[in-house]
Amino acid sequence: MSDIIDLTPLRGVRVTPRLNARFAEKIDRSGECWIWIGLRDGAGYGLFTLTVTSPRGLAQRTERVHRIVYEAIHGRIPRGMRVLHGCDCPPCLRPDHLRAGTDRDNWRDRLSRGRLRIPEGAAALPTRKSFAGWSRQMKISNADVAALRETYASDPDSTVVDLARRYSISPGFVRLILLGKTRKKAPGPLVGRIRKVRSPNAKLTPSKVIELRRRYQAGGETIYTLAPNYGVSPQIISQALRRETWADLDDGVPAFRRLRYARRRWARKLSPNDVEAIKVRVAQGVSKSQLAEEYRVSRGLIYDVLKPHAPTPPPTPPPVC
Numbered sequence: 001m002s003d004i005i006d007l008t009p010l011r012g013v014r015v016t017p018r019l020n021a022r023f024a025e026k027i028d029r030s031g032e033c034w035i036w037i038g039l040r041d042g043a044g045y046g047l048f049t050l051t052v053t054s055p056r057g058l059a060q061r062t063e064r065v066h067r068i069v070y071e072a073i074h075g076r077i078p079r080g081m082r083v084l085h086g087c088d089c090p091p092c093l094r095p096d097h098l099r100a101g102t103d104r105d106n107w108r109d110r111l112s113r114g115r116l117r118i119p120e121g122a123a124a125l126p127t128r129k130s131f132a133g134w135s136r137q138m139k140i141s142n143a144d145v146a147a148l149r150e151t152y153a154s155d156p157d158s159t160v161v162d163l164a165r166r167y168s169i170s171p172g173f174v175r176l177i178l179l180g181k182t183r184k185k186a187p188g189p190l191v192g193r194i195r196k197v198r199s200p201n202a203k204l205t206p207s208k209v210i211e212l213r214r215r216y217q218a219g220g221e222t223i224y225t226l227a228p229n230y231g232v233s234p235q236i237i238s239q240a241l242r243r244e245t246w247a248d249l250d251d252g253v254p255a256f257r258r259l260r261y262a263r264r265r266w267a268r269k270l271s272p273n274d275v276e277a278i279k280v281r282v283a284q285g286v287s288k289s290q291l292a293e294e295y296r297v298s299r300g301l302i303y304d305v306l307k308p309h310a311p312t313p314p315p316t317p318p319p320v321c
């Protein structure tokens with residue numbers, strides 16, 4: 001085989017001896033592979049800029065050098081084919097290390113060299129018809145996409161960043177997967193929007209907020225009885241119930257405009273359920289001191305609870321004109 005790579009056969013390129021010399025200068029032939037020592041791209045392939053004739057005149061075209069070499073020797077690369085390295089060395093451009101092949105050939109090569117991870121549940125190699133388990137990026141399998149989407153939909157505390165870390169993909173890719181902007185055919189529930197990122201110092205989590213809203217909606221609780229359960233102030237509970245905070249949680253609980261107001265002194269310490277229980281137990285003969293101790297309130301408060309209170313007056317009807 002000739003040691004000289006002659007670019008003259010390239011179509012649309014005026015190749016001068018000077019150009020050939022410039023090309024040859026950037027090749028290190030000291031080893032088995034001929035290594036391009038000029039500019040390389042991110043994947044390690046050598047790059048070379050050629051002046052080509054185009055319908056609009058002369059144009060600069062930067063191409064991967066192994067493709068230039070292949071074209072100079074074998075002519076145009078067939079449509080849909082790639083130029084593959086038999087030596088698995090991207091910057092190599094030694095002609096007898098290069099061959100044309102399909103994507104599938106490329107995958108097979110990479111697989112046999114251990115440079116490809118087969119996603120769990122995927123066919124050993126994707127075929128033209130079946131990409132089951134393979135993504136275009138081959139970064140995450142369909143099974144993992146489904147699991148990722150399920151987790152995000154079912155666990156309100158899961159975050160994009162956590163999922164990205166768990167599946168070793170970028171947060172941006174996770175967002176696209178969740179929104180269905182990529183991996184459209186992969187299974188799993190999609191979301192209409194991504195949840196807001198919360199401060200890691202927040203005492204409430206999305207799941208706690210959903211829970212406290214449901215408890216409040218079910219009745220029997222006030223902001224005062226809920227607050228100690230969540231280690232936050234009644235004001236924080238109030239904001240969450242009015243949806244002034246955590247407005248983007250899809251929990252199906254409406255925003256409460258008017259919160260159950262704690263009219264009575266004991267309402268700050270005892271829930272309506274507690275009050276009912278206390279009444280029943282007093283009727284059963286349990287002592288007020290014992291109940292006061294049990295509920296950690298003063299005896300006076302137990303007396304207050306038992307006092308009959310005036311029924312809430314009906315709302316005043318609007319004046320009729």
Ligand SMILES: [Zn+2]
Pocket residue numbers: 032033034087088089092093094097
């Ligand atoms: Zn090589």
